[in-house]
Amino acid sequence: MKLPPSFYVGHPVSYIARSLLGKRLVTSGVNGTLQAGWIVETEAYSHRERGCHAFGNKKTPRNEAMFLPGGHAYVYLCYGIHWMFNVVTGPEGKGDAVLIRALQPVPEAGIPSPRVTSGPGKLTKALHINRSHNGLWLGGNTIWLEEGIKVSKAQAVQTTRIGIDYAGPDALLPWRFYVKDNPWVSRK
DNA sequence: TAGAGGATTGAT
């Protein structure tokens, strides 16, 4: 069952990042094949802190999708090589989003080799996510999120985010969440 | 219009 629009609003972005653990991300390929995986690692980005592309309410052609209503996709190219997939949260115009950093492929999804989704740049490649997914509603038929497995409080680890040293004190915010002891979580 | 740098990854 796909997640309702209400899932993406009404809570702090960090709460939604935690809630996304265990949810199922599915993409539909050109020939109708599905790629899917359970979310095992996320990071929250709030417009109120420096690590976020929408910090200071700054809107550019690149991050425009971040200002869509919660439940849309924000996809951008990083280091000229990797696509990053984010879930927009909160009301329209706010600029909060959750970066999906790792997936555990579901057995029937047809993702060929293991260990191809343990990192934000790798999972987008495995699910064929690219610029064409930027701004899409995550309840459509190209890419969507649905209910998955339950992640207990004991399994969910909360810690600091990765790769945003430039954000200064905000880099210390404990806004990274992952499933404990899950081999599909990205390495540090 | 030129230059710097990035929410990463994999090889050395």
Next chain:
DNA sequence: TCAATCCTCTAC
């Protein structure tokens, strides 16, 4: 530890 690789943003 470092290069790959290119798009975006900022400054001039």
